[in-house]
Amino acid sequence: MRGAATFAAEFAPENMAYAAVVFATIARGRVTALDIAAATGAPGVVLVLTHENAPRLKPMPLFMTAGKAGGGDDLPILQDAEVHYNGQPIALVLAETLEQAEHAASLIEATYEIDEAVTTLEAGKARGTRTGIAFGQPAHVEIGKPEDELATAAHRFEATYTTPRHNHNAIEPHAVTLYWQDGELYMHDAVQAVNHVAWSVGSVFGLGEDKVHVTSPYVGGGFGSKVLWSHQILAAVAAREAGRPVRLSLSREGVYRTVGGRAQTEQRVALGADAQGRLQALQHTGTVIMSAHNALPEPFILSAQSSYATKSMLLDIQVATLDMLANTFMRAPGEAVGSFGLESAMDELAERLGIDPIELRIRNEPEKDPMKGLPFSSRQVVWCWRTAAERFGWDKRQAPGLRREGEWLVGLGCAMAGYPYQRMPGGAAGITLTADGRAQVSVAAHEMGMGTSTVHTQVAADRLALPMDAIEFRYGDNALPGVVLAGGSQQTASVGSAIIVATRELVKELLQLAGNASPLAGLSADEVGTTHGGLASLADPQRYESYASILSRAGRFELSVVGQAPMPGEGMHWSMHSHGAIFVEARVNAVTGEVRVPRLTGAYDCGRILNPKTATSQLRGGIIMGLGAALMEETQVDPRNGRIMNASLSEYHLPVHLDVPDIEVIFSDIPDPVSPMGARGIGEIGITGVSAAVANAVYNATGKRVRDLPITLDKLL
Amino acid sequence: MIEFTYARASDPSHALLLGAAQDARFLGGGTNLVDLMRETVERPRELVDVTGLASGIEETASGGLRIGAATRNTALAEHPLVRSRYPVLSRAVLAGASAQIRNMATVAGNLLQRTRCSYFYDEDGSRCNKRAPGQGCDALEGLNRGHAILGASDACVAVHPSDMCVALAVLDATVEIEGAEGTRQIAFADFHRLPGDTPHAETLLQPGELITAIELPPLSNEARSAYRKVRDRSSYAFALVSVAAVLRLEGGTIAEARVALGGVAHKPWRAAKAEAILIGQAPSPELFRRAADAELTQARPLRDNGFKIELAARTITAVLSDIAGDAA
Ligand SMILES: Cc1cc2nc3c(=O)[nH]c(=O)nc-3n(C[C@H](O)[C@H](O)[C@H](O)COP(=O)(O)OP(=O)(O)OC[C@H]3O[C@@H](n4cnc5c(N)ncnc54)[C@H](O)[C@@H]3O)c2cc1C
């Protein structure tokens, strides 16, 4: 750690001006007057931009509406007086210093005409819901006769679980430093999707994506939030109008006001089981909140799609439309909160049946994907349960409310974790080999602190049979090959599969260059392998030549290839998921209701683990985020004006060090036979299952079932 | 941020001179004031840094302690005399904020830290009588899970956020103040005010007056004390409810009882009704609960904070039982 990494808000082009944003303070209505006189005259002010003087722009293309569309919403930005949510940018000030910009922004006075707004799930439901469209499909699944099966099942269990809104709190707030030159836009941006941003910003300004240059060398966490929101557009407009480079670094409050978070959910889970506990009906339905201008109904039904064998299934997401900032992707969208409902309900069913909760789940292990009917590529759920149970000491669990140590009631709980394997089209990698025996590997991928650059340096070194220090991994720049979203836990698979193809291309080209004078003469690409910084015959390793030797004999300084990853067909033939079993000890104070989690064990099957250190750290991070969701995270919105009232890290509670227990992470490390490199993605599974495991442990400690997150002490008094 | 000047006071009279200017404010560690300046809730034009003023902790003639106003919270909590004679104070300080903030925060600044009511902080989007007298109180019918159950008014339902002050209340401290007219002492219990119709007037301190020290009277060697804070996470969160208590038993009955609550009122709340019930009685959990309930009959819950009443009663009972130990 040297503190030398340059983040987006640390680039300092000459003559740069600083931006500050003014946010609307009403939920719905319009700006009737905007007094900018004082701001315009304030010291250092370069420009005040409002809907009255901003140039005409197209809205951001909404995420998932086109291949590289990345907008968090598709609302107009400073195009009219309408206010669609509390926090919407209504003005921007550019000044010589950040302090001057912020001061001038504070002088802008807005007058509003206020319309009645819908700000709560209840009010949204009362106005009528619609079926959510998730990933292009109606979020509704019906298999068999779920109502009949539920009605006639030997055992029935049904309950409603609720989860609040969550906000993104990456350690680095969203920021961009940008400038225009000869009609082209250069952005240093904190993002997890350089190509999506380039294409989408281009579309707002009517530019080809080749005219928008996005680099994102280091990102201080993204979790789904760092794609494209209004601040990048505002900064680009301001820079163009002022003819100067601009830095716009959102304050923490600014992130809460203008970058979406996870939507609130109200989930009903109904389970019908036969006498042995085998599921006859699995119903997971409910309502999520959403704005009219975004693309993601929080898909809480994802866990239920593949977790358990069941005779019938009913899954459904209804959307209550609110006047609010667009919600968005947040680590394991769907599973993170959906697993709370489903895995709590499984625990409740197990108790009613008098079956151990692990046993109940194992009895319901599916042989093939219960929804798609596809075979699993690799499924080690039982291994996860058995391994984690033993490490954790599950046999010490007692009936609810029996174990007490002083003031503390102690309970144990468990839940299943799960996340699908994904690989999106567009993966590509470039490799440039130089005559000094070094290689540069380039992918438009992202390093957000999860270890991408380390892991892919390692992967490339392994593939090319070069030492790690001979590899330079370049990423975070849309000029590099590939369209690689750092999302859906798919980046590693996408990059890895591209590196495999690129290596193959490289081998072919090397063999051509090697020619007849080489010991490799006459061998085809299938007959050689990489070894010791060169190629050798697989049949006769004595036939070897180093890369350096091949290049120098051919008189070449370097050799470059680009490999395109094959279309991701694996997911069409196989049901591919990572799984885990997570165990929690919870302590509930009998006097105050305070909950503490001193111990947590998870066993995970995520395919092959490419780097145990970075992988474990990803899992731990996810688990800690899960603990936050379980015990304290909640965006507080005043229903009267739809305003987020805890827009700071002091009032929006995340776990502090003392809240983070001993976390033991165990990996199966069993390669997936179908995925590139045998790996399945590890970025998101960690958060899943945690809140249910905590709720189940709290129940075991106290005999009280909390079905509403977060589990704060007032719910246990 | 609005522009301001900065000056460092060399001694109390210098501080008073500088502090007499219009819109001047004393600056301690700045952990609260600077935050509020960033939010434009506080808008001083001149900052007078008083961290160079008295920061010593000395024994007084009567056997108590005199704590200089600029003493850092960490130095206070770690001082051997504080730890041995007033453990309740040391514990209360350590229960607050984080190590970094305690290293910066001063004793006077801690006394004068302002409420964490989020409507108070939200200058842009919310109404608040404390920030802008007469504007109205958005917390009254809004999100008020963290707000007051005791002594509030329709004008303001905010709580005083300090942990340290709950201990000072139970220790019967006095606040030493210097102003243009000289030095005066105020009993700690009177220093902070209830909101009434003027929630912006939080203490008896007059504009330009400087806090110079806190004095603690001696605490009997037989007295035992404790502090307990209940919050939403293990650390780095303000109290939902906190309790400081001092008990002295004499021959099986309670000879001295002092109880103060944090997180429930506009000021550190001395539980006089509870104390009255405890005196002269034999300690028992039932007695403690009865005393707690007597105090809390005056409690008025808001929409989101009704749980604080039961939580306070339980916490008082537990703290007193803990102090009484085997005697209860
Ligand atoms: C994130 C966070 C968490 C926190 N958590 C807790 C917590 O859990 N419990 C808790 O008790 N506190 C907590 N605090 C508050 C902290 O204790 C206070 O911010 C701190 O005590 C203020 O002291 P200071 O010296 O920094 O005051 P400053 O911010 O410098 O000043 C505060 C006020 O005191 C005035 N002032 C300072 N010195 C004098 C003087 N000598 N005479 C007259 N007026 C003076 C200033 O003018 C100002 O109005 C937290 C703070 C933060 C930022």
Ligand code: SF4
């Ligand atoms: S409770 Fe007090 S501080 Fe909070 S909004 Fe009301 S008046 Fe302001």
